[in-house]
Amino acid sequence: MDRPSLPAAGVENPDAAAAIASEPAAIASEPAESASEPAGDEPRRHRWLVFGIVSIALLMASIDQTIVATALNAIQRDLGAQLNWSGWTITIYALGQIIAMPLAGRLGDQFGRKRIFIGAAVLFTVASLACSLADNIYLLVVCRAFQALGGGAFMPTATGIVAEQFGRNRDRAVGMFTSIFPIGGILGPIVGGVIVTYWSWREIFLVNVPAGVLLIVLGARFIPRSVRTRGAHIDLVGAGLLALTILCGMFGISLLGSRGTEPTDPFFIAAEVLALVFGFVFIRHAHRAAAPFIxxxxxxxxxxxxxxxxxxxxxxxxxxxxxxxxxxxxxxxxxxxxxxxxxxxxxxxxxxxxxxxxxxxxxxxxxxxxxxxxxxxxxxxxxxxxxxxxxxxxxxxxxxxxxxxxxxxxxxxxxxxxxxxxxxxxxxxxxxxxxxxxxxxxxxxxxxxxxxxxxxxxxxxxxxxxxxxxxxxxxxxxxxxxxxxxxxxxxx
The missing domain is CATH 1.20.1250.20 (MFS general substrate transporter like domains)
Incomplete structure (x- = not known):
């Protein structure tokens, strides 16, 4: 994305929703990546349509962060799982998002946000279907991890897409867009309670499938390509060190949430020590790498x-x-x-x-x-x-x-x-x-x-x-x- 100029305060109001209906919907058909770039820092013609599409993705991801909370008892009974493993359906989703967010942000900047966004939508949809079909708790936890990677990639890539679309008004658009995430998190337990009450826990995952397919189709059609950072490479060592730091640290802390686990537990101490070691090595690597992951x-x-x-x-x-x-x-x-x-x-x-x-x-x-x-x-x-x-x-x-x-x-x-x-x-x-x-x-x-x-x-x-x-x-x-x-x- 081109570095935006810094115009003076007092620019025009970005509310121009009528442009959605009045402009032709051919924004995704331009072959050149730079073809979608407007002159200067002007807001783009289909910005509100794109805003609506990526907002669907962010709302889906945030709802799924908390929707499982109301289904823990049902999952435990149906799959014959222990409570601590049922709880991991929530924990692993948060952990997966933590890893995916910085990774997707870096990949989106380097290889184009549309590609990463569509890929995340595909992964989220397929993983949601797999979650609804899981026949044991261990498979469900693994599928939730993949669902989290897709859902976690929505926030950074969609934020970049919104910023590109609104040009000089990106500050207002980003503030409006990112406010959607906590709303979805709040709605999750309520939506989950209704679904579990009238259907079953499997439907809380299955409802993502038609919404995800619609998101993929609309995103592929209407989200324009963005300028990529060419010649850059992914710092796999840095990404791995960051992932290990987060996983070890969060695993140790999550152990404390289990009844009977004390801060003196050797597994907790070992996990936190490993997190500190990997974190130190990550910072050291970030200082020395030519193009660090972060x-x-x-x-x-x-x-x-x-x-x-x-x-x-x-x-x-x-x-x-x-x-x-x-x-x-x-x-x-x-x-x-x-x-x-x-x-x-x-x-x-x-x-x-x-x-x-x-x-x-x-x-x-x-x-x-x-x-x-x-x-x-x-x-x-x-x-x-x-x-x-x-x-x-x-x-x-x-x-x-x-x-x-x-x-x-x-x-x-x-x-x-x-x-x-x-x-x-x-x-x-x-x-x-x-x-x-x-x-x-x-x-x-x-x-x-x-x-x-x-x-x-x-x-x-x-x-x-x-x-x-x-x-x-x-x-x-x-x-x-x-x-x-x-x-x-x-x-x-």
């Missing part, structure tokens, strides 16, 4: 290094918190599972109401102000949720607190998604992949540590309330880091 400048410094730290802590507090809200409602207040799942809907409503406005205000507000305001609102909502209800039913109290956290997320997520992208607009996919990797890592760490604490507590509901206070404190600690984020106003 350029070291994307991992450190006032811009990228600070945002990586923020994304790790933000993922731990927000993603970990979201995954545990239904469990908290059930264990502390005895709220029924389906009703507890709708608490995440309250958070989604709050986020949707604010996110769109926050996207279009970014050029005036910059990144720091909405990040700080949103983070503090999320922390406040978490703290209220940890308190006993006052003058309201437990469900109404929790729903109101969840709504406040949603408003805070809607305010902070667009800014945090855009922060640092303008520092290297030619590597948007790689940066988006790293952002997802750090957030997912934080979420897995938070869930694993929290479930370990709950398994050893006498009163799980009260113990979980205490963890919400810890999550809120972690968010408050992020605020000083946001002051180090390179602020930016106007278009890129």
């Amino acid at each position: 350029p070291i400048r994307l991992l450190r410094g006032r811009g990228f290094g600070v945002m990586n730290a923020i994304n790790l802590m933000y993922g731990a507090a927000v993603l970990g918190f979201g995954a545990l809200v239904p469990l908290y409602a059930e264990s502390r207040y005895g709220i029924q599972p389906l009703e507890a799942g709708t608490l995440l809907t309250a958070r989604a409503v709050g986020m949707i109401c604010v996110a769109g406005l926050a996207v279009f205000a970014l050029r005036r507000t910059g990144y720091r102000s909405p990040m700080i305001g949103g983070i503090l609102m999320v922390a406040g909502g978490m703290s209220v949720m940890a308190l006993a209800p006052h003058g309201m039913t437990p469900y109404a109290w929790l729903a109101a607190a969840a709504g406040v956290t949603g408003i805070g997320m809607g305010l902070s997520i667009p800014a945090s998604n855009n922060a640092s992208l303008q520092l290297a607009p030619d590597q948007i996919s790689a940066i988006a992949g790293l952002r997802g990797m750090f957030r997912q890592s934080g979420g897995i760490i938070a869930v694993s540590v929290t479930t370990t604490m709950l398994s050893h507590s006498a009163n799980a509901g009260v113990a979980q309330a205490h963890t919400f206070v810890v999550f809120a404190a972690l968010l408050v600690l992020i605020v000083p880091f946001t002051l180090m984020v390179p602020d930016h106003r106007g278009s890129w």
Whole structure:
């Protein structure tokens, strides 16, 4: 992708959805890769159609991240599996996404985002079909791993595609697009609950097949080719070292989520030591390689290094918190599972109401102000949720607190998604992949540590309330880091 120019602030509004219907649909038929490049930094004619196509992919991937949570008991009974192996259907999906995000971002920058996006759609669809046909838990876990690789590749490649399509308005488009991911994660448990209640756990995978086929057809037809970085090669050594670092670290942490596993367990210690060793070797290799898998400048410094730290802590507090809200409602207040799942809907409503406005205000507000305001609102909502209800039913109290956290997320997520992208607009996919990797890592760490604490507590509901206070404190600690984020106003 050509490096975009930096026009002055106050450019035209990107809302031009009517162009979808009025322009001819022949955008994918141009043979030359550079033929789809508009002059200068102009938004492209079919941008809203392409936006809709890649949004379907992102929504599918994010829903599948949490949709299995409601089907664990059904999977366990039907396949005769132990609970810890059933839980790996969730863990392996998160691990696969963590590996796929930076890998797909790098591949998309080098070999064309459309190719990687379509390939990811094919892999995701085939793996979903295989998951629905699995006859034992071990095969299901393996199929989920391949599904995660396809789903994880959607975010970085689709982010790059959106940035290419919207030209000078890419900042608003990226903020709007990446806000879809948490919405899908919120809808997952509700959709999964409905499907498992009226059909079976196999249909939660099978519904991806027709949607995936439609996505492949539309993507191949309408998504234009992008300019590739020619002459570059994939750093397989660096990719392998990064994968081993993440796998060892997350495997060790996931062990702590198993009942009876202590921090002194030799398997946990060995896994974490290996993660540190592989991580050290990866950083050493990134410094020395001519074309490293992840350029070291994307991992450190006032811009990228600070945002990586923020994304790790933000993922731990927000993603970990979201995954545990239904469990908290059930264990502390005895709220029924389906009703507890709708608490995440309250958070989604709050986020949707604010996110769109926050996207279009970014050029005036910059990144720091909405990040700080949103983070503090999320922390406040978490703290209220940890308190006993006052003058309201437990469900109404929790729903109101969840709504406040949603408003805070809607305010902070667009800014945090855009922060640092303008520092290297030619590597948007790689940066988006790293952002997802750090957030997912934080979420897995938070869930694993929290479930370990709950398994050893006498009163799980009260113990979980205490963890919400810890999550809120972690968010408050992020605020000083946001002051180090390179602020930016106007278009890129």
